[in-house]
Every structure is written in C-alpha cells, then in structure tokens.
Amino acid sequence: MNRHRVNTGGVLGVTALWPATRALMLWLLLHDSAPLLGGGAVAREVSHLYHRWYGVLAHGAFPAHDTLWQYPPGAGAVLLAPGLVPGLTYFQAFVVLTLAVDALVTAALVRAGTRAGRSLRGAALWTGGLPLLLQVPLVRYDVQVTALAVLSLLATARSPRAGGVCAALGTLVKVWPALVLLGMPRGPVTRGAWKWAAAAGAVALGLLTLAFRNPLSFVRQQGGRGVQIESLGGTALNLARHAGWPGHERYQYGSAELVGPHVNAVAAACLALTAVSSALLVVWRVRARRWSEATPFDAALSAVLLFTVTSRVISPQYMIWLLGLAAVCLTSRHTSQRPVAVLILAATALSTVVFPMTYGEVIDGTWTGCLLMLARNGLLACAAVLSFVRLWRAARPEERTAHRVEPLVGPDRLPGQAVSVP
Template structure:
C-alpha cells in the first residue's frame, strides 16, 4: 500500500514543480514579444542618432561618411567586375566585395539607404536566430536579450559598418553546430571570406567526426567561392599587399602604451593612414612587433588548450570562439569601435546556453562597449591628442577588454582541461545567472 500511495502521489508532486506546457508557451511568447518591442525601440533610436550625426558628440557626420564615400567608391569598381587595386584602404578578403555590392539589390534606394536597410535586416536576423536558439529545451533567451540591448551601446556605428553582416555569419555558424557540423563549417568559411575572424568559430568544435566535417566543409566552401570570385572579378587578392604596412592604431593596446609615453615626453605623433589614426615615430615598429608576438602567443595558447582539453559541454564551442576573438582583438595592432560588434554577438551566443562559463566575461564586454562609444565618436579628439582624458578612456576600455580576454581564456581552460566534480555550474541548484529572471526559460 505504501508503494502504491507513493506511486500515485508522484505525478502530483512533479506537477507542483513543473509548469504546464501551455503556461511555458505563454511565458516564452511574452518574453519574445518584449524582445521584439525592445529591438524595435532601440533600433529606432539608433536610426534617429544616425539622422542627427552632424552633432559634435555624434561625430559631425564622420561616422556615416565611410558608407556614402568610401564604400560607395569601392562599389563603383566592384560593379564593373574589379576589386580595388593599389588602394591601401582595401584590406579585406574578396568576400567583402559581395557584401558591399549587396545594396545594389535595392535600386529604388540610394546606396547609403540600402546599406542601412540591409544592415538592419541582418541585425534582425541575428536577434531572431538567438531567440529561436533560446527557446529550445535547456537554452536561454539571455543571448537574444544581450544582443538587443548591447548593440545600441555603440550608438549608430553598427548601422554604417558591415561588421553586423560579418557577425551574422559567425553567430549562425555557431548556432547550427548542434544540428549540422557541415553547415557550421560552411557559414564560418563564408564569414572568413568577408573578414577573417569568423574562422575562429571553428576552434572549439568537438574532436573527432564533428571537427573533421566542419573543417572539411569550411575548406571546400572557401576554395569554391574563392575560385568563383577569381573567375568573376579582377584582382581579388590585391588586399594581401596592403597588410604589411599597418602601424599601431591609437585605440589599440599598444596605442594606449604610446599615448601614456606621449604624456611623458615621447616625440611621436599621430597620422591618418590605412584608414585609421595611427602613431608614427620612434619605437612604433617595436610596439607593432610586440603586438604581433602577443598575437602569436595567443594562437599558441589556444592550440595548447585544444590539445589539452578533455571535457566538452554544449557551450564549449561558443566559449572557445569568444575567448579566441577576445585574445586576437586585444593583441591586435588595431582595435576599432566596430570590433565590439563581434564580441557582443559572440557573447550573446554564449548566453544562449546554460552551460556557458562566460557570463561575467559578457558583462565586461558590455562595459567595454559602452566606453567605446564615449571614446568614439564623442571624445575622439581627446584620444587623438593624447590628453589625460583620452589616455584614461583608452586605459579603461582596453583594460576591460584585456581583463575579459584573460578571464575568458582561464575559464575556458578550467572547464575543458579538468573534469567537473558534481553538477554543472549552470544547473538549477547552483545557478547564478545575471540575466534578469524575465528572460530566463525554465527547463
């Protein structure tokens, strides 16, 4: 009788701890509606800022100039089947040409208008992909919430750079891994042909068949499209000749060192070259060489993690991609504000999984993103002149990024190179998720 009584009471006990399926669907629908409203409101604000970017704190029109002047200039040559030749500003793989040609698909709009519309559509696609991933069992809508709220921290910059499009390739690549390794590899390859960094989305793929399929698909996709672009366009590889002369951009980690050196009497100066304001003068090449050495060291650390890692969770590929891009960004000779779009996107992917180790890292990324908007365009003149205000701004922004990179890799290493004891950190008994409860989805 005791066993029978226990058996009959079990479903009722379970029912008290689990919401009916209909209630879950209603709660999820409400969260998705709130995300949609938030996306529409924040993107409307970004568009308003873009239409008022003639104000000093918004860049006096300089933020949008890259599209209607530089991109449109490149579009003219690309539309005639040729990539820029001998142009030191063209430093992108040939896939970037396809993205810059895309506004031509909307002939009733100006090039600038079409570019912004396509960027917004891509932004919406990323938000939708993150939201769909977040509604799957065991996942979270925190990623979609972070993308929705995090991108506007860069003001109107994301609307007039093609980094949103590049980020879309990396986000979709990572989110498709659990369903198809080949699709993951193909999307990563497409992104790498536009800007190289999306290839890092594959660094955390689980060993064995998944890695083989993903990397094989990536290589085949890249080779096929490169051959196609080489057949359709002239000079698709001229960009390779424009990379070696890059110096140290003022917003990079090395640039921060030179800014403080300038305050103490260093005789160097700044100059606009290669599409950015860079330092010129004594020891600049030494700092640039140190940056390259740090990049090589970061690559070595990632390879060492890959060799030593023994434990993969569903979030490991996401965490590894974020850690890798953070390391390469921090050690780069160039850190432009739009690079933060990449990091916000990858942090959002991490937060779709309850197994991620990168929640605190995501907070640091958001903080660095907010500081980036203050530094550029609002107070960029202070940064160029290496004033104490500019120095402190760059110290804070790059300090946050360096801290995020170190923390991200340490957490990735600990999660992969040592077997966890007891339940996963993100199981309900030990959760410390910083995302507001409204955006969480129950198991």
C-alpha cells in the same frame, strides 16, 4: 506551463525591444552631423568610401591601389549587395540591408534561446547591447560578418555542414570567423564541418577570383598597417607622449596611427602577443577533455577576444563581433562566459564615449583621452584573460570524472561524440 509563460514573455520583450532600439539608432543616424555624434564622420564611410569601392567592384576589380582596401575578397560581395536593392540610394540600401541582417541575428538568437535548456539572455544582450554603439553598427558591415559567425555557431550542433559553410563565408568577408570552429569536439562530425568549411571557402574564393581582378591585393595593404591609436599598443604610446615620447598621430591606412620612435617595436610586440595567443589556444585544444554544448561558443568568444586585444588595431566596430559571440554564449545555460559578457558590455559603452563622442581627445593624446582608452582596453584585456581562464577550467575534467564519458546525443549535441560528465 510556467516555463512556457516565461519564454513567451521573454520573446515578447525582445520583440518589443528590437524595433524601439533600432528606431533610436536610425534617429541618431539621421542626426549624425551633431558634434557629439561625430560631426558626420561616422556615416561618411558608407556614403564616400564604400560607395567608391562599389564603383570599382561593379567594373569587375578589387580596389588594388587603394591603401584603404584591407579586406578579403568576400567583402566585395557585401559591398555590392546594396546596388541590387531597387529604388534606394546606395546609403539607404546599405542601412536597410544591415537592419535586415540584424533582425536575422536577433531571430536566430531568440530561436536558440527558446529551446529546452537554453536561455533568451543572448537575444537580450544582442538587442540591448548593439545600441550602446549608437549609430555605428548601421554604417559598418561588421553586422553582416558577425551574422555569419553567429549562424555558424548556432547551426553547427544540428547541421555541421551548414556551420562549416557559414564559417567559411565569414572568413572570406573578414578573416576572424575562421576561429568559430575552434571549439568543436573531436570526432568525425567535427572533421566533416572543417572539411565543408575548407571546400566552401575554396569554391567561393575560386568564384571571386574568376569574377574579379586583384582578389588578394588586400594582403599588401593589411601588412602595411601600423599601430592604431585605439589599440592596446597605441594606448601605451599615447600615454608615453606625456612622458616625453616625441611621436605623433597620423591618419594612414584608414585609421589614426601613431608614428615615431619605437613604434615598430610596439607593433612587433603586438604580433608576438598574437602568436602567444595562438599557441595558448592550440594547447587548450590539444589538452581539452570536457565539452558541453557551450564549449564551441565559449571557445569562439575567447579566441576572438585574444586576437582583438593583441591586435595592432581595435576599431569601435570590433565590439559588434564580441557582442554577437557573447550573445551566442548566453543562449546556453552551461556557458562559462557570463562575467566576460558583462565586461564586454562595459567596454562597448566606453567605446562609444571614445568614438564618436570624445575622439578628438584621444587623437590629441590628452589625459582624458588616454584614461578613457586605458579603461576601455583594460576592460577588454581583463575580459580576454578571464575568458581564457574560464574556458580552460571548464574543459578540464575533475579527477573523479576523468575516465567517465557518455555519448553526446539530442538536438543540441553532436552525435558520435563523447564528453566527460560528473
């Protein structure tokens, strides 16, 4: 009875917090032209860029010759969706749909958090953490792709098929949700989820290929990207400007990139670190022996963190992905990622100070801009290392439990699997 009252209070708290914070985000969006909020640059992406792509997509083709089009074909479906909402402009419909998907994510996290042995901390983190990015989440389609990743993770325990399908659709929208199935325990149910993901992805890609011309044009544009100024490599180069490095910032491929001597070497180093991260995750997968209900959640967050930190690009909206995955982790009381979630919240707050508040300082390479980026990316790097270390330790059985297993059963476990237990 006591537990029921606590859960009810938590649900009511999240229910009250969501409309209050989203109203604030909408108010900020209405005042997007304020200098401190980016001088109109934040909302411009929907009204100009997304709307322009919508016009091309509506005629049955992907914007193959637009260097800014760097997204898998599933992104086209997301960008076409606002055109189906009657009575609203494209911009208005996009924001309304984003809020609807945001509400869906919140509801899914609340539902997961109210189950026996679960926690509402995940719903609270998502509801309270997303507004740290001010109006940015409302005018980027990263909320939509994060929703697919969140739903995949939450659905997999009860319906591996649904989890696999959501992961596949998310992958077709923005690639990274392919990582959410990494941490599922070994066994036929997991293999089934992966098979459903592969089948759903193949069918969806086939339909998109039939419906639109140039579905794979994004590969060329994505391959041409350099070192974005907000990435870890970009931060190093920006600091090097104070030591006499002669490079400078240039807007290309949809972001502020650094150009000059040694940039290609930095880009190659980022790719090498990504390869190392991939190898570490494979080794973890092979050597992991102990799974809990939280392991798939924790593995997804760790993988996406590693790939984000080593990427040549770290845009502010990437924090939406990390907030969503951290929220899923916190729905489980067995997660190893609680301190990681705290670091992600701090990095999210700093991301907002960087963009849109002081982005000019970053572009100009001032000490203020460099130190802000160093702090934000330092937090992300620490979060990535800590996340993987805690994931590794949680998956290694203690000596006295190495040979003892019990079946995973119950509503939050996958039947037919086994886990080492103390």
